[in-house]
Amino acid sequence: MRTAGKDVWVLIPPPLPEMYGFLPGFAEVREEPPHGVDPQLVFFFDSGNLERSGESVKRIASHATIVNVDHHPSNSRFGDVNIIDADASAVGQMVMEMLDHFGYPITRTIASNLYVALLTDTGGFRHENTTPRALDDAARLARLGADPGRIATMVYKMRPETTLKLSGLALATMRVELEGKLAWAKVSRRMLKEANAVMAESEGIIDTLNSIAGLELAILFKEVNDSLTKISVRSRGPVDAAALCATFGGGGHIRAAGAEIARPMDETVKMVLAAGKEAILAASSDQ
Numbered sequence: 001m002r003t004a005g006k007d008v009w010v011l012i013p014p015p016l017p018e019m020y021g022f023l024p025g026f027a028e029v030r031e032e033p034p035h036g037v038d039p040q041l042v043f044f045f046d047s048g049n050l051e052r053s054g055e056s057v058k059r060i061a062s063h064a065t066i067v068n069v070d071h072h073p074s075n076s077r078f079g080d081v082n083i084i085d086a087d088a089s090a091v092g093q094m095v096m097e098m099l100d101h102f103g104y105p106i107t108r109t110i111a112s113n114l115y116v117a118l119l120t121d122t123g124g125f126r127h128e129n130t131t132p133r134a135l136d137d138a139a140r141l142a143r144l145g146a147d148p149g150r151i152a153t154m155v156y157k158m159r160p161e162t163t164l165k166l167s168g169l170a171l172a173t174m175r176v177e178l179e180g181k182l183a184w185a186k187v188s189r190r191m192l193k194e195a196n197a198v199m200a201e202s203e204g205i206i207d208t209l210n211s212i213a214g215l216e217l218a219i220l221f222k223e224v225n226d227s228l229t230k231i232s233v234r235s236r237g238p239v240d241a242a243a244l245c246a247t248f249g250g251g252g253h254i255r256a257a258g259a260e261i262a263r264p265m266d267e268t269v270k271m272v273l274a275a276g277k278e279a280i281l282a283a284s285s286d287q
């Protein structure tokens with residue numbers, strides 16, 4: 001068996017999520033393979049499409065054999081081999097099954113990392129994808145040495161002050177419409193500067209919006225630059241967030257999805273809100 005560090009590299013497209021620096025092995029993760037090497041086999045995990053994977057990986061993927069391991073129902077099946085399990089709450093569970101299948105032991109280190117996959121992809125075991133299988137797998141990983149309390153602290157209680165400052169600035173822009181069914185807010189580059197934060201720190205804001213009682217749809221607009229806006233969408237009602245985002249070239253899950261829209265923020269806000277309101281009204285008249 002080849003092991004990471006010799007001629008196997010674990011890549012994450014930039015920016016590397018530093019908050020996961022506590023994970024065993026994180027220091028070995030890189031943004032691209034070492035200069036001059038040309039991998040011939042690339043495994044993708046948890047990537048609904050090739051576009052999500054960053055430039056250097058796309059370059060390699062253009063001629064390498066691709067194995068695509070994912071659980072997004074909207075997966076574009078870009079691999080030479082596609083292993084898609086839309087019933088898995090996290091791709092970590094699929095990895096767990098593969099390790100079992102091929103007879104590799106799940107060490108404490110591996111168990112901790114796979115537990116993080118389950119914890120984060122189920123929103124701390126709160127999303128609808130918190131299935132009996134997810135809880136069984138989490139229990140097994142805990143028995144194998146993952147420490148749920150410590151991991152929850154590292155994932156949810158280590159936020160820098162700048163993250164909360166940014167959250168405060170963004171939440172101040174919140175608007176609630178359609179009798180409380182729709183909430184939205186913006187993160188602008190000016191707010192990042194004011195909070196001394198980076199865009200990755202806006203990750204949790206959408207879930208704060210989504211905690212309003214009776215809400216059906218939450219949308220967060222993130223200004224990347226003058227001509228690019230990212231949206232994050234959460235649905236707790238009849239609207240399919242993935243379908244809504246697909247109309248803007250994005251995708252994801254029914255309850256959580258996103259898109260990158262090549263428009264300035266204010267234009268994007270108008271466009272997406274119009275589509276979101278239409279989707280809410282269409283879905284409620286269906287019932």
Ligand SMILES: [Mn+2]
Binds near residue numbers: 071089090091
């Ligand atoms: Mn996932």
